[in-house]
Amino acid sequence: MNLGYVSQDLAIDDELTGLDNLWLQAGLYHMDRSIRKKRIDEVLELVGLRERAADRVDTYSGGMRKRLDIACGLIHRPGILFLDEPTLGLDIQTRHEIWHYVNRLREEVKMTILLTTHYMDEADTLCRRAAIIDRGELKAIDTPARLKQNIGGGVVVFKFTDDADPHLVEKALEVLREKEFVKEISSNSDDYILLTNDNEEALPKFFAVLERFPLRLQKVTLKMPSLDDVFLYHTGEQLREGSVSKEQIARSRTSMHRLRGQR
Amino acid sequence: MDLNYGLRGTYYVFWREMKRFSSQRLRIMMSVVQPVVWLVLMGNMMTRLTDNPFTAEMLGVDNYLAFMVPGVMIMTSLFSGVYGGISIIWDRRLGFLIKLLSAPIPRYSIALGKMSALVIQTMIQVSIIALLGSIMGVLFITGPGGIIVALLFCGLFSAIMSSISLFLSASVKTPETLFAIINFLTMPLVFTSNALFPTGAMPSWIQLISRFNPITYAVAPVRALVTGGWEFDVIVSGAAILLLMLLFLQGVVYYRFEKGSLL
Numbered sequence: 001m002n003l004g005y006v007s008q009d010l011a012i013d014d015e016l017t018g019l020d021n022l023w024l025q026a027g028l029y030h031m032d033r034s035i036r037k038k039r040i041d042e043v044l045e046l047v048g049l050r051e052r053a054a055d056r057v058d059t060y061s062g063g064m065r066k067r068l069d070i071a072c073g074l075i076h077r078p079g080i081l082f083l084d085e086p087t088l089g090l091d092i093q094t095r096h097e098i099w100h101y102v103n104r105l106r107e108e109v110k111m112t113i114l115l116t117t118h119y120m121d122e123a124d125t126l127c128r129r130a131a132i133i134d135r136g137e138l139k140a141i142d143t144p145a146r147l148k149q150n151i152g153g154g155v156v157v158f159k160f161t162d163d164a165d166p167h168l169v170e171k172a173l174e175v176l177r178e179k180e181f182v183k184e185i186s187s188n189s190d191d192y193i194l195l196t197n198d199n200e201e202a203l204p205k206f207f208a209v210l211e212r213f214p215l216r217l218q219k220v221t222l223k224m225p226s227l228d229d230v231f232l233y234h235t236g237e238q239l240r241e242g243s244v245s246k247e248q249i250a251r252s253r254t255s256m257h258r259l260r261g262q263r
Numbered sequence: 264m265d266l267n268y269g270l271r272g273t274y275y276v277f278w279r280e281m282k283r284f285s286s287q288r289l290r291i292m293m294s295v296v297q298p299v300v301w302l303v304l305m306g307n308m309m310t311r312l313t314d315n316p317f318t319a320e321m322l323g324v325d326n327y328l329a330f331m332v333p334g335v336m337i338m339t340s341l342f343s344g345v346y347g348g349i350s351i352i353w354d355r356r357l358g359f360l361i362k363l364l365s366a367p368i369p370r371y372s373i374a375l376g377k378m379s380a381l382v383i384q385t386m387i388q389v390s391i392i393a394l395l396g397s398i399m400g401v402l403f404i405t406g407p408g409g410i411i412v413a414l415l416f417c418g419l420f421s422a423i424m425s426s427i428s429l430f431l432s433a434s435v436k437t438p439e440t441l442f443a444i445i446n447f448l449t450m451p452l453v454f455t456s457n458a459l460f461p462t463g464a465m466p467s468w469i470q471l472i473s474r475f476n477p478i479t480y481a482v483a484p485v486r487a488l489v490t491g492g493w494e495f496d497v498i499v500s501g502a503a504i505l506l507l508m509l510l511f512l513q514g515v516v517y518y519r520f521e522k523g524s525l526l
Contacts, residue, residue, distance in 0.1 A: 005365055007358060007361050007362070007365075009357070009358025009361065010357070010358055011357075011358045011359050011361055011362035012359070012362075013279065013283070013357075013359055014357070015282075015283050015286055015287075016279070016282055016283065016286075020279075020282055024275055024278065024279050025362075027271065027274070027275035027278070028272065028275050028362075028363070028366040028367075028368060029366060029367060030268065030271055030367065056286075072362070246436070247355070247356075247436045247526075250356055250437075251355070251356050251357075251358060254356050254357060254358075255357075255358055258357075
């Protein structure tokens, strides 16, 4: 199987041009000279760097550097692309920029991408299947939606208007409690907290029940579990203390500087 | 992995180093300026030395500058070689070494490519020094053929020095440590050699050391080519000793790069 690997550190040469970096990559992967030019054009187009290809990398922004880095990993058309924490330490705009190109790869090239990340929202938006690994042990693997469902559903917090008839409220709650999608209803002063085991359809079902009562809601919010909750559920909440070498720290610091577009 | 892969890997590592070299005009300039300062300062400081018939006899020439040009050529080869391995340390820190290690090329080709680039760079620098020397009146007694052989000696010597440097940088993680080790090694090496002063002027115990000093075997043939003539015994024995040394060191480098960890 043909593998592509884009490391967490920026593995590109800042003193060469973008084009030279790709040419070098193609050479190191023993690509035929005849197809090299065409392939370089393809990946440049894919990561949107065609206009800047002839410029030296130390004039690039952080996002452009990362995109060039990804382009290098793509040039030999791997069947599987490993992206190791592609947005580590990037600002929001640049992260969205990288996400855009990762999605584009998946949709246009139909490439399998194996992405590691510490950002749960990133896993949630980018991945079809997400796995949670804790100290080398696979804790869970499924679609993000199902992972969230499996640790229990969302929470509906609602409150009736002050003029609501307490009698009617009691009745409504009773009907709700009997519904299949409701796990439990508790109250917190005037707020009611409804635990559901059905994420997507909980709210419509909830409204369908209340429609039958002459009650008005003052507020209602639905809080869905995030992948953060899933992660903590599977890995526990205690702090992790890993050991890293001095050299690794120096390297990631250098990498961070370059990702922020500095020299 | 077959030979073809190794050769291509070596070529592309070499290609990258040369690209970087050609984009660093200041570095090329400074690498020539320093030896020129040596020549102009030391060469002129010592001109009166040859007024004394005894020293003139020890130097073997009646012009100290002619004695010094070969010494400075070899010193330049020494320094450009021995500091060359630092690129491994920078590559490691920038994350580029990971790219080279994960590419389908033998690891040894990383060392070989870098060494070849250093050899070519040295020969460029040294030929500029030879040119400047001839402007200052130091002409090769053996003519253009002698210049070519002298350049080959400089290349060979810088190959030896870069082997040592690459071997050290495979383990040393910071430039500061590398510099400290190199300074510790080179200073005594230079001052116990015939590069700047004739060994005849040294006490006998230093003469003994200088007989085991690789610099001596590089300087003697080049000096013969500049001031002596085609002294084949000096040239052949120098070449044989240096080649054996290179072969041994490359064996060590091969073992270090292929079997040990570089990160």
